[in-house]
Amino acid sequence: MRKNLLLTLFLFALLMVGVAMAERYLNAYLVRILNTACIYVVAAVAYNLINGVTGQFSLGPNAFMAIGGYTVALLMLPLAQKKEVYFLQPLIWPLNAFSFPPSLFILALFLGGLLASLFALLIGIPTLRLRGDYLAIATFGFGEIVIVLANNLIPVTNGALGIKGIPEYTNLWWTASWAFWTVFMIKNLVNSSFGRALKAIRENEIAAEAMGVNLFRHKLLAFVLSGFFAGVAGGLFVTLISTVSPTLFTFSMTFNLLIIIVLGGLGSITGSTVTAILFAFLQELLREVEAPHTIGSWTFPGIPGMRMVVFSVILVILMIFYRRGLFGQRELSFEDILSLFRRGRKAHV
Amino acid sequence: MQWTALFQQFMNGVSVGSLYALLAIGYTLVYGILGLINFAHSDVFMLGTYFAFFMIGVFLLPWWLSVLIGVALCSLVGMSIERVAYRPLRNAPRISALITAVGVSFFIENLGLVTVGARPKGFPRPDLMKNVYTILGARIQGVTFWVPVISVLILLALFYIVYRTKIGMAMRAVSRDMETTRLMGVDVDRVILYTFALGSALAGVGGVLWACKYPQINPLMGIFPGWKAFTAAVVGGIGNVVGAMLGGFIIGLAEILIVAFFPGLTGYRDAFVFTILIIFLLVKPGGLMGEATKEKV
Numbered sequence: 324m325r326k327n328l329l330l331t332l333f334l335f336a337l338l339m340v341g342v343a344m345a346e347r348y349l350n351a352y353l354v355r356i357l358n359t360a361c362i363y364v365v366a367a368v369a370y371n372l373i374n375g376v377t378g379q380f381s382l383g384p385n386a387f388m389a390i391g392g393y394t395v396a397l398l399m400l401p402l403a404q405k406k407e408v409y410f411l412q413p414l415i416w417p418l419n420a421f422s423f424p425p426s427l428f429i430l431a432l433f434l435g436g437l438l439a440s441l442f443a444l445l446i447g448i449p450t451l452r453l454r455g456d457y458l459a460i461a462t463f464g465f466g467e468i469v470i471v472l473a474n475n476l477i478p479v480t481n482g483a484l485g486i487k488g489i490p491e492y493t494n495l496w497w498t499a500s501w502a503f504w505t506v507f508m509i510k511n512l513v514n515s516s517f518g519r520a521l522k523a524i525r526e527n528e529i530a531a532e533a534m535g536v537n538l539f540r541h542k543l544l545a546f547v548l549s550g551f552f553a554g555v556a557g558g559l560f561v562t563l564i565s566t567v568s569p570t571l572f573t574f575s576m577t578f579n580l581l582i583i584i585v586l587g588g589l590g591s592i593t594g595s596t597v598t599a600i601l602f603a604f605l606q607e608l609l610r611e612v613e614a615p616h617t618i619g620s621w622t623f624p625g626i627p628g629m630r631m632v633v634f635s636v637i638l639v640i641l642m643i644f645y646r647r648g649l650f651g652q653r654e655l656s657f658e659d660i661l662s663l664f665r666r667g668r669k670a671h672v
Numbered sequence: 673m674q675w676t677a678l679f680q681q682f683m684n685g686v687s688v689g690s691l692y693a694l695l696a697i698g699y700t701l702v703y704g705i706l707g708l709i710n711f712a713h714s715d716v717f718m719l720g721t722y723f724a725f726f727m728i729g730v731f732l733l734p735w736w737l738s739v740l741i742g743v744a745l746c747s748l749v750g751m752s753i754e755r756v757a758y759r760p761l762r763n764a765p766r767i768s769a770l771i772t773a774v775g776v777s778f779f780i781e782n783l784g785l786v787t788v789g790a791r792p793k794g795f796p797r798p799d800l801m802k803n804v805y806t807i808l809g810a811r812i813q814g815v816t817f818w819v820p821v822i823s824v825l826i827l828l829a830l831f832y833i834v835y836r837t838k839i840g841m842a843m844r845a846v847s848r849d850m851e852t853t854r855l856m857g858v859d860v861d862r863v864i865l866y867t868f869a870l871g872s873a874l875a876g877v878g879g880v881l882w883a884c885k886y887p888q889i890n891p892l893m894g895i896f897p898g899w900k901a902f903t904a905a906v907v908g909g910i911g912n913v914v915g916a917m918l919g920g921f922i923i924g925l926a927e928i929l930i931v932a933f934f935p936g937l938t939g940y941r942d943a944f945v946f947t948i949l950i951i952f953l954l955v956k957p958g959g960l961m962g963e964a965t966k967e968k969v
Contacts, residue, residue: 455770468943468946474939578778585771631785635775636775638772638778639772639779642775
């Protein structure tokens with residue numbers, strides 16, 4: 324155990340060195356993609372906890388990201404900017420009176436996560452008693468309710484116009500650290516007895532219950548935890564792109580995360596991490612598809628929106644022909660990496 | 673509120689409700705047989721309006737013929753979706769099939785956005801739908817009157833198919849026990865294909881009627897009606913055709929009346945239906961007409 328902790332810290336230090344190098348030598352565009360990648364890691368690993376590990380098909384992470392995103396935006400937006408943004412209807416009282424200084428950014432993220440997990444608790448208590456498809460529609464419904472609220476609660480969210488001018492506090496230091504510690508936390512959680520109970524629920528609820536697992540409590544805890552990290556991811560995202568609006572967290576966000584966790588292998592934390600990073604780059608590469616092209620004397624006009632078509636085809640093909648995803652349910656552990664260095668011994672998977 | 677206004681709202685609710693009922697039956701048929709939420713159903717609904725739209729606008733066909741062709745194409749699309757996306761996953765875990773269904777739905781929506789664009793188009797309505805009638809002192813638009821009438825006729829035809837024909841009997845048998853039905857010599861795959869054809873045709877009709885009521889069509893127009901119809905199917909007891917119809921009318925009326933009585937809540941209308949859904953699932957998970965299913969080990 325101590326060895327694992329030391330290795331984790333060493334890995335984190337390594338990552339921070341990597342971040343320092345990236346901040347220094349990479350161009351802004353690449354840093355931006357890396358930032359997005361890290362945020363996807365946080366959101367996808369959290370989503371995988373409930374969908375892949377616990378086997379409860381939720382379609383609502385976009386709602387939790389939205390809650391986290393709006394919370395962080397409202398807390399961090401400077402007072403002057405608050406006056407400027409809310410010209411239709413003024414911002415309601417406690418929020419219009421204060422604004423967090425940059426040093427409290429981490430606190431804002433935590434509050435965003437906490438609020439998201441509070442909503443996860445509120446929505447989880449009624450809906451997690453439902454099973455399979457019913458849970459899927461109930462969580463989807465919740466996601467839509469949040470979007471409807473974001474569009475209509477103008478004194479809080481500024482409606483469809485959204486909030487602009489959020490300070491760009493997020494940088495690679497933040498996103499990479501959050502990604503790292505999210506993976507670390509959830510991986511350890513999955514390997515604990517709590518995590519084994521979650522997997523038992525995924526494999527067979529009735530058997531798990533017969534073995535003494537409190538189904539509802541375990542599902543709810545996983546849901547709340549997943550909500551927390553989704554909220555943080557939303558907060559990071561908002562302060563990265565410096566704006567938030569209801570369209571940012573529509574169902575497409577959930578859909579992207581769904582592709583990531585399915586492609587990586589439902590239930591595999593390693594899979595979600597790797598594919599989240601791949602996905603961020605893939606999304607950029609596919610911009611090519613949307614850009615106008617000239618091949619020889621032929622000019623193809625750009626087709627905006629083509630990316631999502633490609634993604635949905637990928638998802639369906641994956642489900643039909645390659646259901647296990649890249650990693651199946653396997654995980655990469657320190658043992659595996661270490662055994663690569665030890666000659667003569669076979670790596671065990 | 674004056675009683676003519678109430679009557680107007682009531683008729684409005686009935687006409688929206690009948691549309692939800694049409695759509696809900698498609699969900700319930702597929703769910704009853706495969707145990708799968710056919711997420712793409714609402715997109716077939718959207719396709720129906722576009723097929724009819726292009727038949728009228730581009731090929732300049734008469735209205736009724738365009739609609740017939742549109743509905744036939746919807747059936748074809750429904751069957752293709754089943755064949756290509758759902759059949760390979762017949763024996764896969766439920767979650768895989770569900771994810772595939774989400775993928776197919778997203779594919780159709782985005783393909784729509786790419787090909788026809790996000791901008792809403794005006795749907796040409798026949799004069800029959802635009803006339804204004806005076807019934808019992810209330811002025812009622814043609815659509816509000818004709819949509820429920822047409823829907824009920826179609827629903828009657830559907831009941832005839834499901835409860836009086838051989839294929840209907842086969843559909844009910846498959847939904848009860850697929851394996852035993854197969855052993856009885858029924859071609860289960862064909863029955864499922866037929867179910868998709870029937871459900872998608874209803875979605876197509878529903879789409880065209882919807883476009884007569886709200887004559888602005890866009891590639892994402894199916895999403896909300898689809899979810900509400902699914903909610904209706906759940907409220908009625910999913911897998912039960914009569915329940916789906918009943919649920920459709922309940923949801924339609926509830927939605928229209930809440931906005932009529934509380935105009936301030938108009939913006940929250942869509943959220944309201946999902947709230948009904950969640951509350952309903954908690955109080956009566958099996959739905960109005962559904963049977964409580966026992967958990968099997």
